[in-house]
Amino acid sequence: MSRAHEWVPADPDFAARVRASFARQAVMATLGIGLEEVQAGRVVLTMRHRQDLTQQHGFLHAGVVSTALDSACGYAAFSLMPAQAGVLTIEFKVNLLAPARGPDFRIEAEVTKAGRSISVVDGRALEVGAAGSRLVATMTATLMTVLGRPDVQH
Amino acid sequence: MSRAHEWVPADPDFAARVRASFARQAVMATLGIGLEEVQAGRVVLTMRHRQDLTQQHGFLHAGVVSTALDSACGYAAFSLMPAQAGVLTIEFKVNLLAPARGPDFRIEAEVTKAGRSISVVDGRALEVGAAGSRLVATMTATLMTVLGRPDVQH
Amino acid sequence: MSRAHEWVPADPDFAARVRASFARQAVMATLGIGLEEVQAGRVVLTMRHRQDLTQQHGFLHAGVVSTALDSACGYAAFSLMPAQAGVLTIEFKVNLLAPARGPDFRIEAEVTKAGRSISVVDGRALEVGAAGSRLVATMTATLMTVLGRPDVQH
Amino acid sequence: MSRAHEWVPADPDFAARVRASFARQAVMATLGIGLEEVQAGRVVLTMRHRQDLTQQHGFLHAGVVSTALDSACGYAAFSLMPAQAGVLTIEFKVNLLAPARGPDFRIEAEVTKAGRSISVVDGRALEVGAAGSRLVATMTATLMTVLGRPDVQH
Numbered sequence: 381m382s383r384a385h386e387w388v389p390a391d392p393d394f395a396a397r398v399r400a401s402f403a404r405q406a407v408m409a410t411l412g413i414g415l416e417e418v419q420a421g422r423v424v425l426t427m428r429h430r431q432d433l434t435q436q437h438g439f440l441h442a443g444v445v446s447t448a449l450d451s452a453c454g455y456a457a458f459s460l461m462p463a464q465a466g467v468l469t470i471e472f473k474v475n476l477l478a479p480a481r482g483p484d485f486r487i488e489a490e491v492t493k494a495g496r497s498i499s500v501v502d503g504r505a506l507e508v509g510a511a512g513s514r515l516v517a518t519m520t521a522t523l524m525t526v527l528g529r530p531d532v533q534h
Numbered sequence: 535m536s537r538a539h540e541w542v543p544a545d546p547d548f549a550a551r552v553r554a555s556f557a558r559q560a561v562m563a564t565l566g567i568g569l570e571e572v573q574a575g576r577v578v579l580t581m582r583h584r585q586d587l588t589q590q591h592g593f594l595h596a597g598v599v600s601t602a603l604d605s606a607c608g609y610a611a612f613s614l615m616p617a618q619a620g621v622l623t624i625e626f627k628v629n630l631l632a633p634a635r636g637p638d639f640r641i642e643a644e645v646t647k648a649g650r651s652i653s654v655v656d657g658r659a660l661e662v663g664a665a666g667s668r669l670v671a672t673m674t675a676t677l678m679t680v681l682g683r684p685d686v687q688h
Numbered sequence: 689m690s691r692a693h694e695w696v697p698a699d700p701d702f703a704a705r706v707r708a709s710f711a712r713q714a715v716m717a718t719l720g721i722g723l724e725e726v727q728a729g730r731v732v733l734t735m736r737h738r739q740d741l742t743q744q745h746g747f748l749h750a751g752v753v754s755t756a757l758d759s760a761c762g763y764a765a766f767s768l769m770p771a772q773a774g775v776l777t778i779e780f781k782v783n784l785l786a787p788a789r790g791p792d793f794r795i796e797a798e799v800t801k802a803g804r805s806i807s808v809v810d811g812r813a814l815e816v817g818a819a820g821s822r823l824v825a826t827m828t829a830t831l832m833t834v835l836g837r838p839d840v841q842h
Numbered sequence: 843m844s845r846a847h848e849w850v851p852a853d854p855d856f857a858a859r860v861r862a863s864f865a866r867q868a869v870m871a872t873l874g875i876g877l878e879e880v881q882a883g884r885v886v887l888t889m890r891h892r893q894d895l896t897q898q899h900g901f902l903h904a905g906v907v908s909t910a911l912d913s914a915c916g917y918a919a920f921s922l923m924p925a926q927a928g929v930l931t932i933e934f935k936v937n938l939l940a941p942a943r944g945p946d947f948r949i950e951a952e953v954t955k956a957g958r959s960i961s962v963v964d965g966r967a968l969e970v971g972a973a974g975s976r977l978v979a980t981m982t983a984t985l986m987t988v989l990g991r992p993d994v995q996h
Contacts, residue, residue, distance in 0.1 A: 404590040407598060435605075436558040437686050442623050443604045444561060447597020451589075469596050470806055471830055473627040473781060473935045475962050475982060477955045479685070492980065493939045497805070498778055498832070500937050500980070518954065518962070520937060520982055522779055522830065524806070531633070532591050624960055625984055627781045627935060629808050629828060631801045646826065647785045651959070652932055652986070654783050654826070672800065672808070674783060674828055676933055676984065678960070712898040715906060743913075744866040745994050750931050751912045752869060755905025759897075777904050781935040787993070839941070840899050 387421030387491060391463040394420060398455045405451060413448050413487075415455075421491035423455040429482030440480035445487075445505050445517050449474065452489035453501035453521035460494045465525050466532035470498075472521035480516045484508040489519075499523045541575030541645060545617040548574060552609045559605060567602050567641075569609075575645035577609040583636030594634035599641075599659050599671050603628065606643035607655035607675035614648045619679050620686035624652075626675035634670045638662040643673075653677045695729030695799060699771040702728060706763045713759060721756050721795075723763075729799035731763045737790030748788035753795075753813050753825050757782065760797035761809035761829035768802045773833045774840035778806075780829035788824045792816040797827075807831045849883030849953060853925040856882060860917045867913060875910050875949075877917075883953035885917045891944030902942035907949075907967050907979050911936065914951035915963035915983035922956045927987045928994035932960075934983035942978045946970040951981075961985045 391397060395418045402408060402415045411433060417424035425448050435441040450472055458467040489503035503519040526532045545551060549572045556562060556569045565587060571578035579602050589595040604626055612621040643657035657673040680686045699705060703726045710716060710723045719741060725732035733756050743749040758780055766775040797811035811827040834840045853859060857880045864870060864877045873895065879886035887910050897903040912934055920929040951965035965981040988994045 401590045405588070405595065406585060407587045407589065407595040410586045431560060432564045433561045434559070435561065436555045437620070441559065441561040441601055441604070442626075443597060443601025446600050446604075447595060450595070450597045450600075466591070469630050471627065471629040471779065471808075472596075473625065473982065475625040475955075475984065476623050477957075477962060493937075493977070495939075500779075500939060502980075515955070518964075518982070520935065520980070522937065625933065625962075627828065629801075629830065631803075631808060646783075647823070649785075654785060654933075656826075669801070672810075672828070674781065674826070676783065709898045713903065714894050714896045715903040718894045740868050740872045742868045744863045745928070749867065749869040749909060749912075750934075751905060751909025754908050754912070755903060758903070758905045758908075774899070777938050779935065779937045780904075781933065783933040784931050 385421065387460055387494060389420040389460050394459045397463065398423065398459050401458065402455060407447065408451065411444060411447060413451065418459060421456055421460050421494065423452045423459065423489050425452045425487040427485045440482065442474065442476050445480050446474050446519065448487045449503045449505055449517065449519040450521060452487045453503045453519055454523060456489040456491050456501045457494065457499040457523040460491060461525050465527055466529065468524045468526050468532055470522045470524050472519050474517055474519050476517050478514055478516045480507060482507050482509065497525050499525065539575065541614055541648060543574040543614055548613045551617065552577065552613050555612065556609060561601065562605065565598060565601060567605065572613060575610055575614050575648065577606045577613065577643050579606045579641040581639045594636065596628065596630050599634050600628050600673065602641045603657045603659055603671065603673040604675060606641045607657045607673055608677060610643040610645050610655045611648065611653040611677040614645060615679050619681055620683065622678045622680050622686055624676045624678050626673050629672050631672065632668060632670045634661060636661050636663065651679050653679065693729065695768055695802060697728040697768055702767045705771065706731065706767050709766065710763060715755065716759065719752060719755060721759065726767060729764055729768050729802065731760045731767065731797050733760045733795040735793045748790065750782065750784050753788050754782050754827065756795045757811045757813055757825065757827040758829060760795045761811045761827055762831060764797040764799050764809045765802065765807040765831040768799060769833050773835055774837065776832045776834050776840055778830045778832050780827050783826045785826065786822060786824045788815060790815050790817065805833050807833065847883065849922055849956060851882040851922055855925065856921045859925065860885065860921050863920065864917060869909065870913065873906060873909060875913065880921060883918055883922050883956065885914045885921065885951050887914045887949040889947045902944065904936065904938050907942050908936050908981065910949045911965045911967055911979065911981040912983060914949045915965045915981055916985060918951040918953050918963045919956065919961040919985040922953060923987050927989055928991065930986045930988050930994055932984045932986050934981050937980045939980065940976060940978045942969060944969050944971065959987050961987065
């Protein structure tokens with residue numbers, strides 16, 4: 381993914397902050413989703429096809445792909461927020477372009493707009509196999525910078 | 535949820551067909567999502583808050599809620615399709631209205647349009663606790679009736 | 689549309705405030721969209737099929753239907769906001785369910801969530817003709833309550 | 843906008859077919875939207891801010907921006923379809939990133955997936971002024987290739 385924009389982070393320690401928060405998302409370990417790369421305004425996650433995460437035709441369930449996309453988009457937005465902010469997803473939309481066969485998946489998210497309160501992030505999930513990589517899903521997510529709410533603090 | 539419409543199923547054995555397909559979605563068992571109710575054009579699922587499915591603030595991850603909503607919407611559409619059809623999700627959009635604390639969740643989906651090839655389903659996820667129930671998320675999903683493709687057959 | 693919820697407006701003069709703001713949306717007059725009904729958390733607009741607003745098959749263009757849906761959703765949210773607030777649409781999603789033939793259209797919007805800063809509204813567009821009414825499109829819109837910004841003040 | 847993909851059109855006369863269909867969308871002339879550029883899988887439209895198309899704060903109404911985005915996405919998909927096909931929009935989602943002040947707008951759409959029946963197109967609307975260009979809205983649209991339906995034929 382070529383960079384659409386060079387973002388300037390509000391917090392120079394953004395990468396450590398993203399990694400610490402990602403580690404607290406228990407569902408990431410449960411689903412085998414790993415944090416591969418953190419840049420200002422950009423995050424890459426990885427995961428593998430697993431039989432216990434499939435839908436009725438043996439593909440990875442769209443909800444599982446969306447879980448990875450949502451975290452990728454959320455942390456891409458979070459990387460540009462002030463140090464004391466929390467992040468909440470307001471909404472997201474997913475288009476499913478091809479069956480998620482795998483065996484490997486790469487989930488990329490990049491900030492499209494970083495506003496004071498509202499951020500918009502675009503993500504895409506690629507399956508990576510012997511034959512190369514293929515786009516299986518895209519997401520657009522809208523997120524909110526949350527300040528002063530103890531229950532959603534960083 | 536009051537019924538918006540009385541749908542007439544193309545296949546009188548729709549409920550057994552939905553239950554059999556749901557049982558093949560391995561991720562439903564992995565996430566503890568159960569099939570509570572099947573009617574023509576309407577499906578209700580249930581699940582519980584689980585620590586290993588949380589995001590960084592201890593709420594159920596939005597992707598997990600979306601996984602349940604996507605299956606509920608998919609099977610609501612599938613219940614109205616011909617016996618030999620497969621169902622594929624084209625896209626969905628989720629609005630997250632409140633933190634998903636639980637402890638219990640009820641996920642309801644009901645068909646808004648059942649076309650020959652395209653169906654649109656609206657779903658909602660409620661948390662159910664001692665204080666009553668509260669809407670935590672809504673989904674609109676677009677699904678396709680698939681005929682003649684062996685890899686996505688019923 | 690049966691009321692899903694009884695909303696309590698923050699501003700008792702909400703109806704006059706909605707009507708005044710609607711009158712300032714010049715595009716409503718240009719497209720022939722009228723404000724039929726204002727309640728707390730609910731707005732109904734009407735419009736007619738017009739040849740100069742069509743797409744290539746002679747149906748009302750989806751963007752014109754969306755313009756009416758967006759205003760209906762925006763004013764449904766606005767009706768519940770404080771007197772000094774402005775409203776901005778963050779995003780919306782439209783499903784097009786049937787060709788918009790008309791000749792008359794009724795656009796209904798009702799608030800699903802009214803948060804302090806974020807509101808979610810669901811809308812639907814019906815065509816009304818000799819044969820009765822038919823759902824042609826649905827919208828889910830996310831809106832923001834804006835305070836202290838002179839350029840988007842009421 | 844750099845090309846994400848080199849698409850191969852099914853119909854070598856795609857540009858003339860797009861231009862002819864665009865000319866039949868009466869609403870384009872009504873709103874002053876012009877067809878600037880047609881490539882295989884890519885369309886650019888232009889329009890100007892007009893007082894009679896504004897919302898309550900004097901910005902171009904989000905629905906008008908969406909009308910241009912929907913046509914741009916539709917014709918980008920249509921450019922890759924067989925000569926006898928019609929195109930219908932199934933759904934779209936718009937994120938509004940900044941007030942649409944203008945004075946000029948450039949609307950770009952590019953196909954992300956061109957399937958046999960379902961296409962997905964991403965669009966963006968930029969305002970262009972003395973200070974340069976700025977992204978004001980993005981759209982993801984899902985479209986269907988329609989064959990054998992006289993009412994939506996090319």
